[in-house]
Amino acid sequence: MTLAVPTLMAAVAACQDEHTRTTQPMGATAYFTHPDCMRHEMGAGHPECPERLSAIEDRLLISGVDLALTRREAPPAALTDIELAHGRMHVAALRGLTDALREDMVAGGPTHTPLDPDTLLNAHTWDAALRAAGAAISATDAVIEGEFENAFCAIRPPGHHACRDKAMGFCFFNNVAIAARHAVERHGLKRVAIVDFDVHHGNGTEDIVAGDERILMVSFYQHPFYPEGGSVSNASNLLNVPVPAYTRGMDIRELVEMMWIPRLEAFKPQLILISAGFDAHREDDMGQLGLVEQDYAWITMRLKDMARRFAQGRIVSCLEGGYNLSALPRSVEAHLRVLADV
Numbered sequence: 001m002t003l004a005v006p007t008l009m010a011a012v013a014a015c016q017d018e019h020t021r022t023t024q025p026m027g028a029t030a031y032f033t034h035p036d037c038m039r040h041e042m043g044a045g046h047p048e049c050p051e052r053l054s055a056i057e058d059r060l061l062i063s064g065v066d067l068a069l070t071r072r073e074a075p076p077a078a079l080t081d082i083e084l085a086h087g088r089m090h091v092a093a094l095r096g097l098t099d100a101l102r103e104d105m106v107a108g109g110p111t112h113t114p115l116d117p118d119t120l121l122n123a124h125t126w127d128a129a130l131r132a133a134g135a136a137i138s139a140t141d142a143v144i145e146g147e148f149e150n151a152f153c154a155i156r157p158p159g160h161h162a163c164r165d166k167a168m169g170f171c172f173f174n175n176v177a178i179a180a181r182h183a184v185e186r187h188g189l190k191r192v193a194i195v196d197f198d199v200h201h202g203n204g205t206e207d208i209v210a211g212d213e214r215i216l217m218v219s220f221y222q223h224p225f226y227p228e229g230g231s232v233s234n235a236s237n238l239l240n241v242p243v244p245a246y247t248r249g250m251d252i253r254e255l256v257e258m259m260w261i262p263r264l265e266a267f268k269p270q271l272i273l274i275s276a277g278f279d280a281h282r283e284d285d286m287g288q289l290g291l292v293e294q295d296y297a298w299i300t301m302r303l304k305d306m307a308r309r310f311a312q313g314r315i316v317s318c319l320e321g322g323y324n325l326s327a328l329p330r331s332v333e334a335h336l337r338v339l340a341d342v
């Protein structure tokens, strides 16, 4: 009987060794967020609201997917990193408007500064925007350095409408474009792919990366739709495919297979960044496309295949749109189940 204990312990230790060998680092998924991302809000009834993040959190806890994720607090982005994608004047203007708003509020002034009818600053927007970009940058560092295979950034404000010199469409800094530039400038990557499956055209990302051959952008988007007059470039590093309203998931899958995949295979990305908007869901009234959770899972699986073939599995996925507070968390869960293998 006395011999049984060490034997059992040895067996457990061997089992743990085996577990460690087979689960790390492949399969390791990080979840980056920060409480400041909940403090940015643009007024009562605005669809890009803090409750989006709490709905995602609740869903991940209830489903148990949370147990498969390693949580990380997003640091604030360095301005030198933000300025890899944005003009210095744009960054300084947002900072100045925030300072002015905070002073006005102390004097009893309004709580928001509109930059356009949809896009408003509150006293916390600057900090939230720094944390959102910081999440994308920090997640990029972590997957390039091999700490995790992939990462999801549960962040607001979103980024893909933010142009080099302009905030618009709920977006202030272009989180994904900043991360892409960070990967090529700071880590020396030669090929970074940005994949955007938000229902809206990622005009800001296009504005920033058009002509930068180190970065390939692929997307589909509902057209005609917002943003009207967003930059539409014919630069050779862009494959942005307009689709009509009411396009269903099966047609989107065919588009991905026929158009995105061959382009990604030819490009051989060393890192895949995802502009993960979930407003193409058929229950999301913000757009009129017909995707469901299984379509997001399928797209994620195809991108994971690409990442494992060419990029050592490296994927950094950043939340963009998704405004139905039931469909959004279900879709994020489906996306994360594939990323984290659960």
Ligand SMILES: [Zn+2]
Binding pocket: 198, 199, 200, 277, 279, 320, 321, 322
């Ligand atoms: Zn969108």
